[in-house]
Amino acid sequence: LKKNAELYPNDSLIREALGLELDCVEPPAVEKVWPAIEATLDRRMRNGFNVQSSWLRYAGIAAAACLLIFLGGFGLFRSFQLSAPRSELGADPESDTVAIDDQETPGVGAAAELETAMENTEDLDLARPKTEELFTAAAEEDIEAGEKQESGTEQDLIEGQEPTQDGRETVTVPVIWPDQLGESYLLAEEIILPAEEEERYKVAIYSGQEYDLLLVGSEMLEENIETFVEKIGEQFNFPIKKIASENGFIFFEAGGYTGLAFKQGQFYRAILAPSETAKKEQLKEIAALFQ
Amino acid sequence: LEPQQLAKLVETDNNEARRTLFEAYYRRTFAVAYNILRNRESAEDITQDAFIKAFQSIHQLKDSSKFGAWLSVIASNLARNYLKRGKKVVYSDELPEGYHQPETVDTESEALKTLEVERVRRAIKDLSADHYQVIVLQFYHDLKVDEIADLLKISPGTVKSRLFRARQKLAIALERDRDPACHK
Numbered sequence: 278l279k280k281n282a283e284l285y286p287n288d289s290l291i292r293e294a295l296g297l298e299l300d301c302v303e304p305p306a307v308e309k310v311w312p313a314i315e316a317t318l319d320r321r322m323r324n325g326f327n328v329q330s331s332w333l334r335y336a337g338i339a340a341a342a343c344l345l346i347f348l349g350g351f352g353l354f355r356s357f358q359l360s361a362p363r364s365e366l367g368a369d370p371e372s373d374t375v376a377i378d379d380q381e382t383p384g385v386g387a388a389a390e391l392e393t394a395m396e397n398t399e400d401l402d403l404a405r406p407k408t409e410e411l412f413t414a415a416a417e418e419d420i421e422a423g424e425k426q427e428s429g430t431e432q433d434l435i436e437g438q439e440p441t442q443d444g445r446e447t448v449t450v451p452v453i454w455p456d457q458l459g460e461s462y463l464l465a466e467e468i469i470l471p472a473e474e475e476e477r478y479k480v481a482i483y484s485g486q487e488y489d490l491l492l493v494g495s496e497m498l499e500e501n502i503e504t505f506v507e508k509i510g511e512q513f514n515f516p517i518k519k520i521a522s523e524n525g526f527i528f529f530e531a532g533g534y535t536g537l538a539f540k541q542g543q544f545y546r547a548i549l550a551p552s553e554t555a556k557k558e559q560l561k562e563i564a565a566l567f568q
Numbered sequence: 569l570e571p572q573q574l575a576k577l578v579e580t581d582n583n584e585a586r587r588t589l590f591e592a593y594y595r596r597t598f599a600v601a602y603n604i605l606r607n608r609e610s611a612e613d614i615t616q617d618a619f620i621k622a623f624q625s626i627h628q629l630k631d632s633s634k635f636g637a638w639l640s641v642i643a644s645n646l647a648r649n650y651l652k653r654g655k656k657v658v659y660s661d662e663l664p665e666g667y668h669q670p671e672t673v674d675t676e677s678e679a680l681k682t683l684e685v686e687r688v689r690r691a692i693k694d695l696s697a698d699h700y701q702v703i704v705l706q707f708y709h710d711l712k713v714d715e716i717a718d719l720l721k722i723s724p725g726t727v728k729s730r731l732f733r734a735r736q737k738l739a740i741a742l743e744r745d746r747d748p749a750c751h752k
Contacts, residue, residue, distance in 0.1 A: 291738070292707045294688035299708060304598035305612055311590055314619050315583065321624065456653060461721075463652050484652075486722050554723060 356542075458492075458563055461485045488552030490563065494544070502527050505545040506538050526564060528557060539564045571633050578632040586623050593636055594619075597643045600704060604647040604697045614650060618643035634719070637709035641701070641719050648697040691741035699734035702727055 304310075456464050462483035483490040493509055503520060506529050510517040515532035522528075527538040536549040537560040546567060548560050569577070569592050577585040597618055602611035622639050629638055695703065705716045713731070717724040 288707065290685060290688050291692075291703065291735075294685045294692055295704065295707050297685060298603060298689045298692055299596050299599040299704075302595075302599040302602050304595050304602075304615070305608070307591060307594060310594070310612060310616055311587065314590065314616055314623075315587075317616075317620050318586070318623055321620075463649065486720065487726060 458483050458490070458566060461487075462490055462563070465489070488550055488555055491549040491551065493547040493549065502538050502540060502545050506536070506547065509536075509538075509547050509549070523557075526561060528560075535560065537561065537564055539567070541567050574635055575632040578626060578629060578635055581623075581626055589623075589635070590619055593639050596636065596708075597639050600640050601643045601647045603693065604644060604700060605650065610650065611647070614643060614646045617646055621646070634709075634711075634715070637705055637711055637715075637719060640704055640709065644697060644701045644704070648701070651697065687742055688738065691738045694741055695734055695737060699730055699737060702730045703734050706731060 458464075462485045464481060465484040466482040479494045481492045483492065493512075506520060506527060507517055509515075510529075510531050515534070518530040518533075520527060520529045525539065529536045529538065531549060532551075534549060534551045534553070535555045535557065536547055537557070538545055538547040540546075546564075548563055550560060569589075574589075577589050594615070598611055598615045601614040601618065602608065605611050605614065618639060622642050629635060692700065692703065701720070702716060705711045705719065706713075711719070713724050713727045717727045720727070
């Protein structure tokens with residue numbers, strides 16, 4: 278114990294070393310950095326004033342409304358794309374044989390375009406899909422992964438695929454989740470958990486300061502939200518202990534941890550916080566981002 | 569800055585006050601960012617963003633005497649996010665231009681102490697961003713655990729845990745530094 282105590286640096290030593298560490302760094306000249314800060318602040322304040330005090334504010338609201346209508350229409354179009362047969366999407370009926378041979382699935386092309394766009398603009402947040410588009414994109418990725426598995430042999434396993442402890446396979450997929458959820462959670466990892474009967478659950482792990490979050494989505498049409506929650510419990514090997522309904526949200530405990538399930542469109546989603554300190558309100562705030 | 573002067577400057581929030589605050593806290597904010605990123609260009613960008621963010625949300629600061637610590641938190645959070653987002657940072661072991669080396673000392677005991685401080689300093693450099701953040705807030709800004717928790721929006725238990733682990737890592741690094749052959 279005494280030896281361990283000796284190893285720990287005392288407070289004054291840390292204080293002195295830290296002071297030295299911070300004071301030793303010589304920053305660039307003030308005149309090099311300050312003008313950029315001043316200019317940015319001035320520009321933002323000026324823009325803020327204009328928007329708040331003139332007709333531009335109403336123009337902004339109108340533009341936002343147009344954007345929402347456009348995004349809504351686009352979302353409906355994408356839903357139609359996923360559910361409609363190929364022949365309804367303008368494909369030549371005579372080429373149906375070819376389409377069956379290459380087993381092209383509607384929506385996969387769009388997912389590839391999305392990936393390409395994201396790769397080309399890696400550093401631009403603008404290239405990230407909107408939150409409401411996430412699970413649509415997730416579904417497309419699942420279809421793509423499913424195709425690869427169906428057409429491949431054991432030796433042709435998808436690159437990055439690793440067996441889990443219980444024999445299931447996880448597939449590493451390209452980034453399609455947002456970098457950040459709210460202010461506190463950063464995207465850390467994403468996986469697909471193939472389940473029995475060809476169901477797939479797409480999971481993203483977000484790391485936070487206090488605890489991490491697991492976001493789970495599926496494009497399968499479950500009977501009801503309770504069934505969905507039970508299946509998630511099975512997927513994570515967490516027995517579901519308690520289910521309570523509150524303002525459209527279903528709270529559950531999986532393995533002693535708090536979870537929240539909700540409906541987005543016709544599909545169910547869930548957020549699981551593997552921490553004892555997670556609060557319902559925090560989970561509700563995150564869920565609200567997807568609605 | 570004296571607390572009263574600082575409070576006045578924070579409250580005033582005009583261009584002149586902002587410039588004074590910038591000059592007073594620029595060096596240490598840059599140092600915090602630099603010590604996490606180890607890259608001068610990235611640290612300069614983060615420092616700039618930290619001041620912009622701070623000045624834009626200065627009305628959210630509950631206690632003006634904590635301006636320096638608050639700014640450190642903003643800068644270290646930005647630097648940490650920068651690293652987590654996978655931005656390419658070219659690490660450099662070389663001392664940056666203008667980096668001061670500690671002055672030489674005369675007596676043997678002072679030389680030994682300087683050596684010890686230098687070893688702790690090297691160990692601090694190896695801390696993760698999370699651990700570095702709490703160490704700076706406790707030992708540089710002299711904040712208590714509750715105050716750190718309040719600033720970082722985490723629980724006091726998490727702060728204590730990070731402080732404990734940070735000290736543990738410092739101890740390990742110092743032990744390794746004492747006997748480098750054992751850890752090769």
